[in-house]
Structure formats: C-alpha cells, structure tokens
Amino acid sequence: MARLICLLILAACMLGLWLAHQVPSAFAPAPSKQQAMPVQSGDAPAAVQEQITAPPTPPTQRTLPIPGESQEAMMSSTPITLTVAYDNNAFDARLKTAWGFACVVETPGLTVLFDTGGDGPTLMTNLEMLGIDPRRINSVVLSHYHADHTGGLDSLLEVGAPEAVYVPQSFPADFKTNVAKRVRQLVEVHNPMTITDQIRITGELGSNIIEQSLIIETNRGLVVLTGCAHPGIVEIVRQAKTYGEVHLAIGGFHLMNESASQITSVVTALKGLGVQKVAPCHCTGDTARQLFRDQFGANFILAGVGTIIVIGEEVQGQ
Ligand SMILES: [Zn+2]
Numbered sequence: 067m068a069r070l071i072c073l074l075i076l077a078a079c080m081l082g083l084w085l086a087h088q089v090p091s092a093f094a095p096a097p098s099k100q101q102a103m104p105v106q107s108g109d110a111p112a113a114v115q116e117q118i119t120a121p122p123t124p125p126t127q128r129t130l131p132i133p134g135e136s137q138e139a140m141m142s143s144t145p146i147t148l149t150v151a152y153d154n155n156a157f158d159a160r161l162k163t164a165w166g167f168a169c170v171v172e173t174p175g176l177t178v179l180f181d182t183g184g185d186g187p188t189l190m191t192n193l194e195m196l197g198i199d200p201r202r203i204n205s206v207v208l209s210h211y212h213a214d215h216t217g218g219l220d221s222l223l224e225v226g227a228p229e230a231v232y233v234p235q236s237f238p239a240d241f242k243t244n245v246a247k248r249v250r251q252l253v254e255v256h257n258p259m260t261i262t263d264q265i266r267i268t269g270e271l272g273s274n275i276i277e278q279s280l281i282i283e284t285n286r287g288l289v290v291l292t293g294c295a296h297p298g299i300v301e302i303v304r305q306a307k308t309y310g311e312v313h314l315a316i317g318g319f320h321l322m323n324e325s326a327s328q329i330t331s332v333v334t335a336l337k338g339l340g341v342q343k344v345a346p347c348h349c350t351g352d353t354a355r356q357l358f359r360d361q362f363g364a365n366f367i368l369a370g371v372g373t374i375i376v377i378g379e380e381v382q383g384q
C-alpha cells in the first residue's frame with residue numbers, strides 16, 4: 067500500500083513537472099514571439115540602414131549647407147539660368163532700360179522672378195523680347211519695399227502669374243492684403259526659408275531698410291542674388307556663406323553713393339569671403355562696377371538688362 071502511495075506521489079510529481087514545463091509553452095507567445103523578434107529586429111536594422119544610406123542622399127544633401135562634393139554631385143547636368151529682365155544698365159540693345167531690377171531664375175524645379183522692376187509695361191516687354199512667357203513664372207520673390215523692385219508685380223498678376231509671392235514680413239499690411247487677394251499663396255518671410263531644394267531666401271536682413279536676398283545652390287557653389295543690398299552686400303554674402311561657398315554675387319550692390327576707398331574695402335571684403343565671381347548692376351554705380359572689374363578681372367561679369375548667365379556650363383551671352 068505504501069508502495070502504491072509512493073508511486074502515486076511520484077506520478078503526481080512527474081505530472082506536475084510535466085505541466086510546469088508545458089504551461090509556459092502553452093502560452094505560446096513567449097517562444098513564438100522570441101522567434102519573431104529576431105526576424106523583426108534583423109529586418110529593422112537593415113531597413114534603418116537603408117534609410118540612412120540611401121534615401122536621404124538626394125534631398126538631404128541638397129538642402130544641407132555642405133559645400134564641395136555634395137554640391138558637385140547635386141545638379142551636375144542641370145544648369146540654372148539667370149536672366150536680368152529689368153535694369154537701368156544696358157546690355158542687350160533690344161531691351162528697354164529703366165531704373166529698377168528684376169531677374170528671372172530658372173531651375174529644374176521652379177522658375178522664380180526676383181523683383182519686378184519699376185513698371186509693368188517695361189518688364190512685360192522685356193520678358194517677351196527674352197522669350198520668357200510670364201505665365202511660366204511660378205513664384206515672385208520681392209527683395210524690399212521700394213517701387214523700383216515692386217512696380218511690375220501688378221502686370222504679372224493681371225496675366226495670372228505667379229502662384230506664389232514671397233515678401234518680407236515687414237511689408238505694409240495693405241500691400242500684403244492686396245496681393246493676397248490675387249495670388250494662390252502670399253508668403254511672408256522673416257526667417258531664412260527654403261523654397262525648393264535649390265532655392266532659399268535669406269529672410270529679413272538689415273535694420274533700416276529691411277531686405278531679403280535669394281540664395282541658389284548650383285554645382286559651382288552658391289549664387290547670391292540681391293535687389294539693392296541695403297543691408298550691405300558684405301553682410302548679405304556673410305549670411306549666405308552659412309550655406310556654402312559663394313560662386314557668384316549678382317544684383318544691386320548699392321554702392322553708387324560710396325567713395326572709391328569705401329568701395330575698395332567692399333571689393334576686398336567680398337574677395338576675402340571667397341566670392342568667385344561678381345555681376346554687379348542696378349544701384350551698384352559706375353565707379354563701383356569699374357573697381358569690381360579691375361579687381362575681379364575675368365571673374366567680373368558685365369550685367370545689365372538682357373544678361374543671361376547659365377551656371378553649370380558657365381555661358382554668358384545675350
Ligand atoms: Zn533699387
């Protein structure tokens with residue numbers, strides 16, 4: 067009898083042990099989860115690695131302010147074109163000169179008109195002579211609130227261009243309200259802003275006359291495009307250098323009232339900042355243009371209405 071009891075106890079213990087062993091596996095999630103985990107975690111790093119190495123390459127490196135190889139890799143076969151459509155300096159004799167500035171920036175992703183000159187008829191006629199359909203202009207960026215830069219906007223709005231207008235936030239409220247009614251998007255800019263991978267706005271600079279400039283990434287470096295450069299061309303270039311080396315500074319440098327020695331110090335400062343080429347026009351003044359020509363030599367580009375600069379192939383023509 068005692069032996070029977072012993073056998074029963076032993077059997078019960080064995081059953082208990084068996085159950086103890088079986089129960090955890092009966093709550094199957096543990097082993098099956100453990101088996102699933104390695105698969106997932108094995109996949110996960112691979113997926114993460116792909117994300118790190120592959121996708122960010124084009125968008126991130128284009129937007130990041132990395133000079134040198136990333137920019138070389140960036141738009142190697144897609145040049146950008148700058149066309150001065152409005153200026154008080156002559157270049158293409160077919161076009162009309164008038165006080166003010168406007169420049170068409172054509173990139174693969176977007177066509178931007180930077181400033182609109184002082185009046186619509188001159189702007190529209192010049193665009194037509196240049197073979198640029200104003201309805202191709204996607205965006206207008208206005209540098210500052212001076213009539214020789216904003217005066218042509220009305221005519222563009224009348225023909226249904228552009229979709230977006232970027233103005234410094236400090237523009238008068240009535241101007242902004244009026245434009246906002248007539249375009250799909252009015253963008254008020256205060257801080258640096260990216261329009262596309264290739265085009266950014268400096269944001270509002272200066273303390274007296276607030277102004278914004280355009281920075282365009284090319285495979286040669288940055289292009290800095292200024293309206294009047296009231297905050298100072300050196301200061302604007304300095305800001306632009308946050309994003310890389312400056313290949314070309316173009317636009318109004320506002321040196322027409324400065325002395326030769328003051329101008330020379332600006333030329334020296336721009337060279338010191340590594341600006342490779344300059345195309346000063348509009349309010350730069352003849353004395354300054356001559357001094358830039360003397361100092362930059364072959365890297366001085368004569369700019370006036372009708373100057374076309376292609377960067378990527380570096381062709382200057384008319
Ligand atoms: Zn001006």
Ligand SMILES: [Zn+2]
Nearest residue numbers: 210212294296
């Ligand atoms: Zn101005």
